[in-house]
Amino acid sequence: MPEKFDVIVVGAGPAGTSCAYTCAKNGLNVLLIERGEFPGSKNVMGGILYRKQMEEVIPEFWKEAPLERPVIEQRFWFLDKESMVTTSYKDLEWGKEPCNNFTVLRAKFDKWFASKAVEQGATLINETVVTECIVDEEGKVIGVRTDRPDGDVYADVVVLCDGVNSLLAKKLGFHKEWKPEEVALTVMEVMKLPKKTINERFNVNDDQGVSIEIFGDATQGALGTGFLYTNKDSINIGVGTTLSGMIKKKMRPHHLLEYVKEHPMIQPYIEGAESLEYLAHLIPEGGYKAIPKLVGDGVIVAGDAAQLVNAIHREGSNMAMSSGKMAAETIMKAKELGEYTERVLDSYRTELYDSFIGKDLKKYKDTAHTFEEHPQYFEQYVPLMNRAMNTMFTVDGTAKWDKQKKIMKSFTEKRGKLGVAKDIYRAWRVVK
Amino acid sequence: MNMDEYRGVWVFIEQIEGKVLDVGLELLGAGKELAEKLEVDLCGVLIGNNVKHLANEVFEYGADKVYVIDDPIVDQYRTETYMVAVGDLVRKYKPEIFLYGATANGKDLASAVATEVMTGLTADTTLLDVNVEKRLFEASRPAFGGNIMATILCKKHRPQMATVRPKVMKKQEPETGRTGELIEETISLKEENLRTKVLDIVRDTSKKVNLEDADIIVAAGKGIKDEKGLQMVAGLADVLNGTLGASRDIVEAGLISHDHQVGQTGLTVTPKLYIAIGISGAVQHTVGMENSETIIAINNDPDAAIFNKAHYGIVADAFEIVPILTEEFKKALHVEAEEGDVAHAGEV
Amino acid sequence: MNILVCIKQVPDTKIIKVNPKTNTLDRSSAPAILNPYDAHAVEEAVRLKEVHGGKVTVLSMGPPQAKAAIKKCIEIGADEGYLISDRRFAGADTLATSYALFKAIQKMMNEQGVDLVLCGKHAIDGDTGQTGPGIARRMEIPPLTNVIKVEKVDTVANEIVVHRKIENGYERIQSTLPCLLTVEKEINQVAYSPLPNMLRAARYNPIIWTVDDLDEVDIKQLGLKGSPTIVGKMWPPEKSKGAELIEGDVKKQATEIVALVLSKQELFEVKGGE
Numbered sequence A: 001m002p003e004k005f006d007v008i009v010v011g012a013g014p015a016g017t018s019c020a021y022t023c024a025k026n027g028l029n030v031l032l033i034e035r036g037e038f039p040g041s042k043n044v045m046g047g048i049l050y051r052k053q054m055e056e057v058i059p060e061f062w063k064e065a066p067l068e069r070p071v072i073e074q075r076f077w078f079l080d081k082e083s084m085v086t087t088s089y090k091d092l093e094w095g096k097e098p099c100n101n102f103t104v105l106r107a108k109f110d111k112w113f114a115s116k117a118v119e120q121g122a123t124l125i126n127e128t129v130v131t132e133c134i135v136d137e138e139g140k141v142i143g144v145r146t147d148r149p150d151g152d153v154y155a156d157v158v159v160l161c162d163g164v165n166s167l168l169a170k171k172l173g174f175h176k177e178w179k180p181e182e183v184a185l186t187v188m189e190v191m192k193l194p195k196k197t198i199n200e201r202f203n204v205n206d207d208q209g210v211s212i213e214i215f216g217d218a219t220q221g222a223l224g225t226g227f228l229y230t231n232k233d234s235i236n237i238g239v240g241t242t243l244s245g246m247i248k249k250k251m252r253p254h255h256l257l258e259y260v261k262e263h264p265m266i267q268p269y270i271e272g273a274e275s276l277e278y279l280a281h282l283i284p285e286g287g288y289k290a291i292p293k294l295v296g297d298g299v300i301v302a303g304d305a306a307q308l309v310n311a312i313h314r315e316g317s318n319m320a321m322s323s324g325k326m327a328a329e330t331i332m333k334a335k336e337l338g339e340y341t342e343r344v345l346d347s348y349r350t351e352l353y354d355s356f357i358g359k360d361l362k363k364y365k366d367t368a369h370t371f372e373e374h375p376q377y378f379e380q381y382v383p384l385m386n387r388a389m390n391t392m393f394t395v396d397g398t399a400k401w402d403k404q405k406k407i408m409k410s411f412t413e414k415r416g417k418l419g420v421a422k423d424i425y426r427a428w429r430v431v432k
Numbered sequence B: 001m002n003m004d005e006y007r008g009v010w011v012f013i014e015q016i017e018g019k020v021l022d023v024g025l026e027l028l029g030a031g032k033e034l035a036e037k038l039e040v041d042l043c044g045v046l047i048g049n050n051v052k053h054l055a056n057e058v059f060e061y062g063a064d065k066v067y068v069i070d071d072p073i074v075d076q077y078r079t080e081t082y083m084v085a086v087g088d089l090v091r092k093y094k095p096e097i098f099l100y101g102a103t104a105n106g107k108d109l110a111s112a113v114a115t116e117v118m119t120g121l122t123a124d125t126t127l128l129d130v131n132v133e134k135r136l137f138e139a140s141r142p143a144f145g146g147n148i149m150a151t152i153l154c155k156k157h158r159p160q161m162a163t164v165r166p167k168v169m170k171k172q173e174p175e176t177g178r179t180g181e182l183i184e185e186t187i188s189l190k191e192e193n194l195r196t197k198v199l200d201i202v203r204d205t206s207k208k209v210n211l212e213d214a215d216i217i218v219a220a221g222k223g224i225k226d227e228k229g230l231q232m233v234a235g236l237a238d239v240l241n242g243t244l245g246a247s248r249d250i251v252e253a254g255l256i257s258h259d260h261q262v263g264q265t266g267l268t269v270t271p272k273l274y275i276a277i278g279i280s281g282a283v284q285h286t287v288g289m290e291n292s293e294t295i296i297a298i299n300n301d302p303d304a305a306i307f308n309k310a311h312y313g314i315v316a317d318a319f320e321i322v323p324i325l326t327e328e329f330k331k332a333l334h335v336e337a338e339e340g341d342v343a344h345a346g347e348v
Numbered sequence C: 001m002n003i004l005v006c007i008k009q010v011p012d013t014k015i016i017k018v019n020p021k022t023n024t025l026d027r028s029s030a031p032a033i034l035n036p037y038d039a040h041a042v043e044e045a046v047r048l049k050e051v052h053g054g055k056v057t058v059l060s061m062g063p064p065q066a067k068a069a070i071k072k073c074i075e076i077g078a079d080e081g082y083l084i085s086d087r088r089f090a091g092a093d094t095l096a097t098s099y100a101l102f103k104a105i106q107k108m109m110n111e112q113g114v115d116l117v118l119c120g121k122h123a124i125d126g127d128t129g130q131t132g133p134g135i136a137r138r139m140e141i142p143p144l145t146n147v148i149k150v151e152k153v154d155t156v157a158n159e160i161v162v163h164r165k166i167e168n169g170y171e172r173i174q175s176t177l178p179c180l181l182t183v184e185k186e187i188n189q190v191a192y193s194p195l196p197n198m199l200r201a202a203r204y205n206p207i208i209w210t211v212d213d214l215d216e217v218d219i220k221q222l223g224l225k226g227s228p229t230i231v232g233k234m235w236p237p238e239k240s241k242g243a244e245l246i247e248g249d250v251k252k253q254a255t256e257i258v259a260l261v262l263s264k265q266e267l268f269e270v271k272g273g274e
């Protein structure tokens, strides 16, 4: 006779583990199913873990979790072929507990996080793929089927945290295939570099980290960004653009990464580093408008599977964690009522939309769309900005006033006076 | 234990169906050096049914003494009987060093004897020496799955025992007519008290890979990645009429059977030509092939350790160069074959 | 039929890499796994149990982390797992290992008999293959090493027939039970574990014994103290003078190799009888 649990959570990423942890902590009998060799073994993330949402799941997690470095400086690079404009914010306060956010390596972090859920009493099984939800005649999800012999297992509620592709939610008809402009393909490499070298190159000490977001030439003008994050003794370097952008520009992802690594502005930072791992992964970037159906009878969708990613700020793991936790809280309420229908579980959806997740995603709901429709932001403004700086700072005897005029002219020549004004307004509207 | 009572270097002489295995003779060569340094006798241990006459061969290969147990009960190898036979000899005659060939039965026997007489045993050694002053046997082997050799010592127990891979040591020239002292012992076991019985032995004569006798070996390592890569290397081996070798990593990955494995726990080979493709050159591998006449290594990492052992190195992507090589050899060997220089190489 | 399987957790040596420049080991990324040969031993035990009934128990000596390897065996289908773990076991060579395992087996046998003991052919961290025969000798049961097939088990007559791999073939050998087998990979294919086993393994806690839980142990025979062999020195192997590098593009490199190989006439001479 197959076993029955209170809750089955599919996928031990940040969303699934937060959900399983919270359920187990509150006394529910939870099964967490992960297809990788261990949680995190295949998971990919540029590497910024936001403290706030993690802390809500496990208070003071930083005392114990395998973290790399707290980020004390966020840099932004606007890259052209041989020049760049940069801005940055550095805050030593961020280096002190509880810190602002951290760099992490997912293989280590997810494994640890899942072990905490197990400590709370969750049952974790690895190397097992959930192939579909088991649905009864009335359309209620009553369990899952795995790829193992005698592989059915039942529960009152199934929480789908199976990541961006969420085949399971697709099979339930909750959403359709993502459109190429709704997902970004990101490739990254973890590169080994001695701690001392990292400290020197990034101007930090042992327990300080830097995040660098790269715009412009990193993606050769396509919509997307590159990044460079410091771990303890490695760095993560990556670049991603929407799938549609890649298709349009006929780019191959690994070529793009090679391009970034060889870029004269970036290369010195990774000089001599040895590649440890190459990873590629999709990021859901459809935003607010792409959020699928989130609940059904006996089932809830959370994390990337629900498209909960803020592409502008590259926040995903935090939304995953919060949504997983909210799912758990909803299930606890449902348990009190003894009913797991869509009607009862729907409070998850309303709560989610009311939370920072719903609000942030709504705020940026047109962003990706706008940038996709108007490639000038990435293709033209970054180079223009660089040329402007070049004009301004190259000492060649021209008066500064004349220089400014020249810069304005270069902008308007490219886009037309009205064009520039429109662009500025549009950009302000979507990201304000 | 009074360690001073233990003297002499012993070699287990494994025989199958009345034929002495080469590894025993190789170990007599290695044992002779140790015995000479320690100024003691080199002794062979010969066990079987109707095997006494084999002692002559053992003397010719350098043994001063041969201990023989000739009895129908030890006709075929069984741990049960051999362990007692050898254990009794050790207890009675007290050797200080005892070497076994690392064959299936040699390893089995050495492990059982080690426990029987409570002493240390070092497996799969590739280098033997002795500290004369301390009369300490220094048995070395590759360790930790990497490029490190470790010497294993057995300070407080005797005999000091080791197994050695076939072909690692060189067989010395036999001295015809050389003799020595034959010591015959008996075994007290009775068949009806025994618990094991060999029903039959099935020899697989169809064995296709014969790495040890091959003149040309083309060996593949993890760098060839998958089945397709392996086929590519096999293609080159074919054209050269060579035999396909392998590193442990691709054997472990299930791409090819263990008969192809070269190295510490595979075979030791000495072909005229060894081409290593996509092999990093860990000691466990190189101890099995470093005595090849000509070694050519192909690897895309200029720092690969294999280049330390190779005579010729090519830093290239195997997937690029191997197909070209195969084509070129095909052309070259066909042409020459027509001229009658090389009769068979192109026929593949 | 009660079957006991000795299993070991080992570093995945396929992943441990040595830095060729510094000759140092890079163990950081080598995960610990169940010795692959032992997985086959457990699988064989489970298959025998399915036919002959009884129970499969696994036993391991190692640090607390070795629990993970025992859980893996539960996934494969073992019923129970014991870990003997104690600082006093540390540093054991094969003689001391077989002693400690033997003492644990003795203790287990107070509770129930053992009809068959299985081990892997060898553990991939050392490739010695000495522990199995050592245990058998101590238990005074026959060891049958390098087994590639269990042909027959007769629990009434207490007999087993197995195939032992030897050079150039195999032998069929019969033994009384109990006996000890060490198994090769060819013996079976480890099946994909069913979900109920996975669930059981996830919740399973191996029984842990320290030295004090065992009866009449001679401490002097344990761990480093009880190990006759010790590691003397370690050194990087001697480097030969190094390869002569053939430079140029692939075309040129290939042409040079071909010329070089062809210049070795003797390689392509006809051999008699071919």
Ligand SMILES: Cc1cc2nc3c(=O)[nH]c(=O)nc-3n(C[C@H](O)[C@H](O)[C@H](O)COP(=O)(O)OP(=O)(O)OC[C@H]3O[C@@H](n4cnc5c(N)ncnc54)[C@H](O)[C@@H]3O)c2cc1C
Binding pocket: A010, A011, A012, A013, A014, A015, A016, A033, A034, A035, A036, A039, A040, A042, A043, A044, A045, A046, A047, A048, A049, A050, A128, A129, A130, A131, A161, A162, A163, A164, A186, A187, A188, A238, A240, A281, A282, A283, A302, A303, A304, A305, A308, A309, A314, A315, A316, A317, A318, A320
């Ligand atoms: C290159 C890159 C950089 C990023 N950088 C950041 C960053 O810096 N900061 C940030 O906050 N976010 C970042 N993100 C986004 C973040 O990684 C995701 O939003 C987050 O991982 C989502 O968590 P999740 O639990 O929903 O899904 P995942 O982390 O994808 O976890 C899903 C889990 O489910 C398992 N699974 C899938 N299908 C099945 C199945 N059928 N059966 C069983 N198990 C299954 C998977 O193995 C996996 O463990 C980045 C993403 C990428 C790709």
Ligand SMILES: Cc1cc2nc3c(=O)[nH]c(=O)nc-3n(C[C@H](O)[C@H](O)[C@H](O)COP(=O)(O)OP(=O)(O)OC[C@H]3O[C@@H](n4cnc5c(N)ncnc54)[C@H](O)[C@@H]3O)c2cc1C
Binding pocket: B143, B144, B145, B146, B220, B221, B222, B223, B224, B246, B247, B248, B249, B250, B261, B262, B263, B264, B265, B266, B267, B277, B278, B279, B280, B281, B282, B283, B284, B285, B288, B298, B299, B300, B301, B304, B316, B317, B318, B319, C013, C014, C124, C125, C126, C127
């Ligand atoms: C107890 C013990 C016993 C062992 N016994 C043996 C033994 O008997 N025999 C044995 O071989 N090993 C043995 N090993 C394993 C040994 O330590 C090494 O792990 C193994 O030899 C490595 O195999 P490899 O060179 O094929 O793989 P790797 O070390 O992974 O090397 C692959 C190589 O291929 C190169 N490469 C990659 N791609 C390409 C390409 N496209 N073109 C060209 N080159 C490429 C890489 O640069 C690398 O150098 C043993 C280990 C242990 C612990």
Ligand SMILES: Nc1ncnc2c1ncn2[C@@H]1O[C@H](COP(=O)(O)O)[C@@H](O)[C@H]1O
Binding pocket: C006, C007, C008, C035, C037, C038, C059, C060, C061, C062, C094, C097, C101, C118, C119, C120, C121, C122, C123, C124, C126, C127, C128, C129, C130, C131, C132
């Ligand atoms: N520490 C250990 N605990 C349990 N079994 C072991 C241990 N060490 C070795 N064995 C068993 O003995 C076999 C041979 O190991 P080894 O002699 O180390 O090559 C292994 O496959 C295991 O079955």
